[in-house]
Amino acid sequence: MRFTSHRDFARAFERALRRAGVPVAFSQGFTPHPKISYASAAPTGVASEAEYLEIGLREPVDAEQLRAALDAALSPGLDVLEVVVAAGGGLADRIEASHWRIELPQVDPDILAKAVAAFSAVEEVLVERMTKQGRRTFDARAAVIGIDVMSPSATPSGDPAVPCAILELVVRQVTPSVRPDDVLSGLRVVAGLEPPVAPKVIRLAQGPLTAQGAIGDPLDADRDGATIGGR
Amino acid sequence: MSVPSTTPRPVAANSVWPQLEPLLPQVTKPIQYVGGELGAVVKDWDSATVRWALMYPDAYEVGLPNQGVQILYEVLNELPDVLAERTYAVWPDLEALMRAQGVPQFTVDAHRPVRDFDLFGISFATELGYTNLLTAIDLAGVPLLAADRTDADPVIVAGGHAAFNPEPIADFVDAAVLGDGEEAVLEITTIVREWKAEGCPGGRDELLLRLARTESVYVPRFYDVDYLPDGRIQRVVPNRADVPFRVHKRTTMDLDAWPYPKKPLVPLAETVHERYAVEIFRGCTRGCRFCQAGMITRPVRERSITTVGQMVQQGLEFSGFHEVGLLSLSSADHSEIGDMCSGLAEQYQGTNVSLSLPSTRVDAFNIDLAQELSRNGRRTGLTFAPEGGSERIRKVINKMVSKEDLIRTVVTAYTNGWRQVKLYFMCGLPTETDADVLEIADMAHEVIRAGRAATGSKDIRCTVSIGGFVPKPHTPFQWASMERPEVIDHRLKLLKQAINADRSLGRAIGYRYHDGEPSLIEGLLSRGDRRVGAVIRRVWEQGGRFDGWSEHFSYQRWVDAAAEVLPGFGVDLDWYTTRQRDELEVLPWDHLDSGLDKDWLWQDWQDSLGEYEQDDCRWTPCFDCGVCPTMDTEIQIGPTGRKLLPLTPVNGLKLPTGAQQ
Ligand code: B12
Ligand code: SF4
Numbered sequence: 001m002r003f004t005s006h007r008d009f010a011r012a013f014e015r016a017l018r019r020a021g022v023p024v025a026f027s028q029g030f031t032p033h034p035k036i037s038y039a040s041a042a043p044t045g046v047a048s049e050a051e052y053l054e055i056g057l058r059e060p061v062d063a064e065q066l067r068a069a070l071d072a073a074l075s076p077g078l079d080v081l082e083v084v085v086a087a088g089g090g091l092a093d094r095i096e097a098s099h100w101r102i103e104l105p106q107v108d109p110d111i112l113a114k115a116v117a118a119f120s121a122v123e124e125v126l127v128e129r130m131t132k133q134g135r136r137t138f139d140a141r142a143a144v145i146g147i148d149v150m151s152p153s154a155t156p157s158g159d160p161a162v163p164c165a166i167l168e169l170v171v172r173q174v175t176p177s178v179r180p181d182d183v184l185s186g187l188r189v190v191a192g193l194e195p196p197v198a199p200k201v202i203r204l205a206q207g208p209l210t211a212q213g214a215i216g217d218p219l220d221a222d223r224d225g226a227t228i229g230g231r
Numbered sequence: 232m233s234v235p236s237t238t239p240r241p242v243a244a245n246s247v248w249p250q251l252e253p254l255l256p257q258v259t260k261p262i263q264y265v266g267g268e269l270g271a272v273v274k275d276w277d278s279a280t281v282r283w284a285l286m287y288p289d290a291y292e293v294g295l296p297n298q299g300v301q302i303l304y305e306v307l308n309e310l311p312d313v314l315a316e317r318t319y320a321v322w323p324d325l326e327a328l329m330r331a332q333g334v335p336q337f338t339v340d341a342h343r344p345v346r347d348f349d350l351f352g353i354s355f356a357t358e359l360g361y362t363n364l365l366t367a368i369d370l371a372g373v374p375l376l377a378a379d380r381t382d383a384d385p386v387i388v389a390g391g392h393a394a395f396n397p398e399p400i401a402d403f404v405d406a407a408v409l410g411d412g413e414e415a416v417l418e419i420t421t422i423v424r425e426w427k428a429e430g431c432p433g434g435r436d437e438l439l440l441r442l443a444r445t446e447s448v449y450v451p452r453f454y455d456v457d458y459l460p461d462g463r464i465q466r467v468v469p470n471r472a473d474v475p476f477r478v479h480k481r482t483t484m485d486l487d488a489w490p491y492p493k494k495p496l497v498p499l500a501e502t503v504h505e506r507y508a509v510e511i512f513r514g515c516t517r518g519c520r521f522c523q524a525g526m527i528t529r530p531v532r533e534r535s536i537t538t539v540g541q542m543v544q545q546g547l548e549f550s551g552f553h554e555v556g557l558l559s560l561s562s563a564d565h566s567e568i569g570d571m572c573s574g575l576a577e578q579y580q581g582t583n584v585s586l587s588l589p590s591t592r593v594d595a596f597n598i599d600l601a602q603e604l605s606r607n608g609r610r611t612g613l614t615f616a617p618e619g620g621s622e623r624i625r626k627v628i629n630k631m632v633s634k635e636d637l638i639r640t641v642v643t644a645y646t647n648g649w650r651q652v653k654l655y656f657m658c659g660l661p662t663e664t665d666a667d668v669l670e671i672a673d674m675a676h677e678v679i680r681a682g683r684a685a686t687g688s689k690d691i692r693c694t695v696s697i698g699g700f701v702p703k704p705h706t707p708f709q710w711a712s713m714e715r716p717e718v719i720d721h722r723l724k725l726l727k728q729a730i731n732a733d734r735s736l737g738r739a740i741g742y743r744y745h746d747g748e749p750s751l752i753e754g755l756l757s758r759g760d761r762r763v764g765a766v767i768r769r770v771w772e773q774g775g776r777f778d779g780w781s782e783h784f785s786y787q788r789w790v791d792a793a794a795e796v797l798p799g800f801g802v803d804l805d806w807y808t809t810r811q812r813d814e815l816e817v818l819p820w821d822h823l824d825s826g827l828d829k830d831w832l833w834q835d836w837q838d839s840l841g842e843y844e845q846d847d848c849r850w851t852p853c854f855d856c857g858v859c860p861t862m863d864t865e866i867q868i869g870p871t872g873r874k875l876l877p878l879t880p881v882n883g884l885k886l887p888t889g890a891q892q
Binding site for chain 2: 004005007008011012014015020026044065066075077198
């Protein structure tokens with residue numbers, strides 16, 4: 001479902017709540033809408049294995065039953081892996097960084113490695129992107145806390161005959177957000193890297209940042225206190 | 232809760248997905264090409280004996296909600312040995328990439344090439360989809376001209392309202408079906424299945440002949456059109472034995488036996504309608520003389536209140552939609568509409584399900600219904616359609632509404648709390664003068680004046696929305712001349728001035744209209760003959776696409792193509808549009824039988840010119856339009872006296888089915 005925009009997903013999710021008969025809480029007001037909040041959604045065109053959201057309910061339900069019902073109600077390709085009861089505190093605050101994998105078909109891994117070295121060697125890489133406020137220039141370097149070229153054995157999805165370089169990134173949540181395509185723009189700026197075909201981007205994880213620069217599970221805090229949940 | 236989204240759907244053997252996927256990040260709204268809707272069906276290619284690709288020839292966001300395609304898709308996929316997939320028009324950005332990379336027109340369900348299917352069915356609600364038809368055929372790698380196709384190409388079948396005059400696309404389609412599709416697609420499927428089982432004897436030609444022999448599938452190549460020296464048609468005759476002189480429309484009787492869609496398609500992408508729509512009846516005998524839909528779908532066949540209730544319940548449960556549309560050509564006319572609306576409103580009270588009724592009837596009953604439906608809090612807009620500005624023109628078009636009725640009705644709406652109503656009119660109607668159109672301004676002024684007086688508030692508004700009249704085949708106006716676009720545009724300008732002549736009233740009146748130019752082209756396409764096919768092709772070659780979208784439609788391109796192509800046949804754009812036809816002229820669609828008796832249509836046209844009105848045969852005796860006896864059909868209306876069954880409330884979480892894994 002890489003081509004689902006956030007709006008598309010939000011509509012599909014609200015329908016799934018109705019199909020599954022979930023007792024969602026509604027906001028007050030003239031046009032009540034269900035209480036759902038999404039934590040930093042992946043951009044359109046990017047696949048994801050780790051998206052998070054919170055829903056407010058009118059009455060308690062069993063977390064595992066809710067997971068199963070929502071999973072069945074969503075379109076194939078949108079899967080609900082886990083539901084936990086929120087222990088308090090906003091989910092959004094716990095998302096400090098994201099872990100991305102970028103597959104670059106027809107790119108030589110050695111050339112990618114050189115570009116990554118050049119990128120890592122500098123303090124700042126200015127890139128441009130169209131945002132809702134118009135064209136903006138910002139730094140794509142500082143937010144990147146991990147950037148590694150993976151060995152090709154790291155299972156590229158697709159045709160094994162086509163050479164494919166793989167890049168993994170850990171990027172801190174900042175404003176304006178630095179997205180995988182911004183880092184790719186940065187690689188073009190510092191090393192002239194031009195992928196011949198569109199890269200495939202997957203979000204592998206998002207959550208709190210540990211001292212070692214790894215990404216933790218944002219639901220840990222809830223899981224500790226709660227008796228239900230689990231994968 | 233985490234939502235991973237990389238689970239790949241299994242890729243079918245003949246899927247073009249691997250070639251398509253890399254193109255999608257480069258185009259707008261890629262989600263529209265991905266498929267995977269709730270309700271979508273992907274079947275094994277090899278276990279199917281008959282395979283249909285169905286198309287709505289517009290963008291996905293318009294095409295996906297189309298009921299006709301959804302119904303046929305479901306009816307066909309219910310057969311174990313039949314597979315149906317859907318395809319939509321691709322936007323020019325993807326078209327360019329597909330051409331560059333050699334990716335063919337594909338279905339969204341399993342991304343299979345359209346050329347691999349046995350049948351390619353296209354639904355035309357409007358003629359403005361014709362250029363998109365050519366794009367799809369060409370992208371599919373199928374020869375544009377039916378005559379050039381081989382046994383390796385699908386049989387291209389047109390359906391939908393525009394197929395009642397398929398002559399302008401006769402060179403491009405292999406066949407056309409008039410009327411309801413449910414039983415027609417099953418019959419076609421049976422014929423294809425048998426022909427394939429016999430080892431495809433006689434190839435494509437034999438298959439088309441078998442279809443033609445049903446007398447309800449029109450195969451244009453089996454008919455020759457001869458022309459008179461002045462350009463008019465001399466005759467249309469079969470060019471082989473065994474082919475009927477006239478092809479008849481299909482009518483599905485007993486809508487309760489066909490409760491589709493049961494599993495409406497629910498897209499991830501945003502579309503024009505996000506609701507569960509149920510047709511509460513088909514056909515209309517109000518007899519508005521401009522309305523092709525009303526004429527060609529007779530007689531009226533109601534779906535019973537209990538079936539509607541059941542469909543709504545199951546459709547909502549399946550889809551998760553929170554809006555229900557009760558569709559038909561004049562929904563307030565259902566014999567049990569009152570009970571239906573109050574029953575549904577009661578059942579869904581306290582939920583966030585909203586109900587809507589696209590009714591444009593000008594009477595207080597319409598407001599009662601709207602009030603019933605807004606019980607759930609959400610107040611839907613109220614629309615009234617007097618269609619004509621003056622009493623005289625309303626007699627011409629057979630829209631029996633008086634100015635007093637209209638004002639009384641709208642004021643009732645205001646006093647019941649509506650702050651805004653919409654009024655629909657047409658411009659360019661037969662015999663129309665500037666004065667007829669200017670009366671719209673008087674009417675709107677009086678509506679606001681009376682509304683202010685009745686409510687004591689200045690906070691009321693109305694919107695005047697004006698559409699261009701297009702004469703359509705199989706209507707009493709099929710002989711009428713169209714007005715020139717300059718005249719229409721001038722009238723619309725005068726009307727705007729007249730509305731704003733009173734500052735205070737004008738400020739409360741919104742004004743929306745369409746320019747005259749696109750209507751003229753619609754007029755060319757709707758009453759065109761086979762020679763118009765060359766114009767469509769020329770426009771398409773010059774880049775014409777998505778003609779229903781004002782930002783893509785180019786009037787000049789159509790005018791230029793017509794000027795280039797038509798003089799070779801001794802005719803021109805005006806000949807097709809602004810020329811009035813006489814009684815004995817052979818019309819391009821005379822060999823296509825909608826059931827309406829041509830003499831009756833002519834009489835109704837004469838009555839129109841004499842400003843003589845015609846009643847509705849549901850409430851007055853049959854006026855012999857011809858449909859029921861020729862089609863062996865009858866009016867099917869209630870009341871049944873039955874009530875909606877109460878819903879059994881379901882508490883707790885449900886594990887819905889239907890999402891194909
Ligand atoms: C909902 C609706 C819309 C919606 C949704 C459109 C959509 N995506 O489906 C919106 C608001 C977008 C819309 C827009 C327009 N609409 Co509209 N719309 C309707 C409405 C109310 C219902 C249509 C419907 O669902 N019918 C029920 C289905 C089941 O019928 P059906 O599609 O005809 O399909 C059956 C048969 O035709 C046949 N069939 C259909 N396709 C095929 C294909 C094959 C191969 C076969 C064998 C059979 C077959 O089988 C089906 C089942 O029996 C009708 C009025 C009405 N009640 O019909 C007007 C109507 C169809 N629209 C009409 C018009 C003019 C338009 C616009 C051109 C308006 C404009 N000027 O912009 C646009 C065109 C949009 C576009 N680009 O296609 C006219 C058509 C004119 C005519 N022929 O007389 C109608 C009849 C309204 C009217 N009275 O004037 N419309
Ligand atoms: S034949 Fe008679 S009853 Fe049937 S639709 Fe025509 S006028 Fe009405």
